[in-house]
Amino acid sequence: MTQTLLVLGPTGRFGRNAAIAFENAGWQVHRFNRKTDNLDTAARGVDVIVQAWNPVYSKWNA
Structure with a gap:
């Protein structure tokens, strides 16, 4: 059985x-x-979720 990501x-x-x-x-x-x-x-039905999102941050240039 193939696993899903x-x-x-x-x-x-x-x-x-x-x-x-x-x-x-x-x-x-x-x-x-x-x-x-x-x-x-x-996300429905997957076996694993990899969370690789960058956080929202509005002060990069500050």
Whole structure:
């Protein structure tokens, strides 16, 4: 039975590499897209969620 993984933040360094590593290990990987995906729907039925989102922070230039 194939295990499934949802990666939140799949375009960042950690999320991208986690997705690749799990794919190489035989997992079915879903990469979450904040612009088009719904988190409740995307998370339904997956075995593991990797949270690799950067926190929202508005003072980077301060």
